[in-house]
Amino acid sequence: MTQEQRPIRVMIVDDVLETRENLRKLLQFEPNVQIVGEAATGKEALQVAKERQPDVIIMDIHLPDMSGLEATEQIRKVLPATQVVILTVQGDMEYMRRAMMVGARDFLMKPPSIDELLDAVRRAAEVAWEEREKIAVAQETGPLGMRPPETLGKIITVFSPKGGVGKSVLAANLAVALQTPDTVVHIVDAKRAFGDIAVLFNEQASHNLSELADEVDMDLLSQALLTHGPTGVRILAAPSRPGENLPSTEQLRQILDLLRNLSDYIVVDTGPLLDPYTLTALENSDLALLIFEQDVIAVRNARLALDFLAQDFPLERVLLVLNRYDKRKGISPERLQQYFRLPVYIIPEDKWMPHAVNRGEILVRTRRNAPATQGILRLMREVRERLLQQARV
Ligand SMILES: Nc1ncnc2c1ncn2[C@@H]1O[C@H](COP(=O)(O)OP(=O)(O)OP(=O)(O)O)[C@@H](O)[C@H]1O
Ligand SMILES: [Mg+2]
Known part of the structure; x- marks a missing residue:
């Protein structure tokens, strides 16, 4: 399977149902995107992510129980290959810096254009696949590719x-x-x-x-x-x-x-x-x-x-x-x-x-x-x- 055909497993996290629906619609333009899960809270996001192991998570910053940044940090700890794209209305540098610090891959302004969103999802998926590969090699050969x-x-x-x-x-x-x-x-x-x-x-x-x-x-x-x-x-x-x-x-x-x-x-x-x-x-x-x-x-x-x-x-x-x-x-x-x-x-x-x-x-x-x-x-x-x-x- 070539990289282009490989399905990109995406999960959407936002507390507003309508936003989730809109994102779904935008992503339908990309034939190899599969929406594998949705969540409305940080806790739910963590649980669904663990179950579905998506390649990319599109994450809102404001969630009822915790911030999207906190959720990102927790998810990245348990699923190191999964990449997070943060969606927010706040465009200040401090937010972006913090998003990157907790391991987010990308940062988009709400509402994103189709092109912006698809570009970010594709880039993040490629990183996720690479990470998965590295983890698979490390599991075969021990930490850091070291031999037993x-x-x-x-x-x-x-x-x-x-x-x-x-x-x-x-x-x-x-x-x-x-x-x-x-x-x-x-x-x-x-x-x-x-x-x-x-x-x-x-x-x-x-x-x-x-x-x-x-x-x-x-x-x-x-x-x-x-x-x-x-x-x-x-x-x-x-x-x-x-x-x-x-x-x-x-x-x-x-x-x-x-x-x-x-x-x-x-x-x-x-x-x-x-x-x-x-x-x-x-x-x-x-x-x-x-x-x-x-x-x-x-x-x-x-x-x-x-x-x-x-x-x-x-x-x-x-x-x-x-x-x-x-x-x-x-x-x-x-x-x-x-x-x-x-x-x-x-x-x-x-x-x-x-x-x-x-x-x-x-x-x-x-x-x-x-x-x-x-x-x-x-x-x-x-x-x-x-x-x-x-x-x-
Ligand atoms: N079995 C052999 N039959 C014929 N010639 C040989 C044979 N073994 C080595 N030589 C020749 O001896 C020469 C010296 O070999 P080589 O450079 O490998 O020695 P060396 O021990 O590594 O030397 P140095 O200590 O300078 O590093 C080479 O030109 C090589 O062609
Ligand atoms: Mg020699």
Whole structure:
């Protein structure tokens, strides 16, 4: 049903029968107006409104038992979607101000012309429908559109003590791999300088984290996000120029908290070194992916990072990822598993990876058969499985 055809449920409140009749007649000119109730007193108005739940109430100011403003205030408390249009002979500003204060939508002089009345009723009905929709969504998802705790998004932080090991490409590919038509995935670039996520998605960081440096709220956050057209992954990019203001670590925590309400998965890419941003992301993570490469120094650093993390992060929430694996390089995955005493997930060295990066493509999307794609999809399934296991405990 289009908005034009949708019936507007109207109720008329006036103590004078003749006025009610006149209003009825005027409203007959609008085919989709339905008069669903009438009342002559404030008390009656409240009762009929509760029963009929009109979209719009046309309300007289002078009622025998209370003023129309008082009645409006009471009705708006119990029926927040219902909109009230006040009709009065008094045109002074003070009245209008008070009418708006008690939640009236509009204010018309008696007697209104047909056009004035229909315009006001139509405008008020549109607001009422919008309000009803919002209330329905809030009832489904909890107050303020917040998700119930068991469906809050899961945070997966990709980190490494070393630079250039493939954190960003793996974070981007993982985000895309996790995305399905029914899931919402956000990727946050929490690298404090020279973040690469927007570039990897071939997007301009026209909106980014710096917009949340002064204040964090849901509106500002929604504005700061970009959506990657081809996949629908939503990106919270790093500032495009170094030196721009950044949110504090406390603000980053707030941002992640808000994102949990909007997402199924939040993938956080971090910079090298365990800087305050990385630590904040890790503290708030459900899963941490420690990325390292196949050489003795990288392995040793990964061990140190793991020991550091283990002080207050449960190891069953860490996935070790050996990136750019090449069997000719000597250190075998079996040896690494023994050394770490944890499973090691492998992403092979793959010439298609830099190829995709240079074309602004996300490998898992454009090359399903590439060896690295296969590794990332295995990792994605493991990520999902681990998060499900955690939810079951
Ligand atoms: N499995 C792979 N096979 C081949 N090349 C890879 C692979 N993984 C990553 N690379 C290449 O390594 C380079 C560095 O990757 P990336 O920028 O993701 O590293 P990073 O850890 O995020 O670096 P930084 O610490 O600077 O943020 C990229 O150009 C990417 O193409
Ligand atoms: Mg990076």
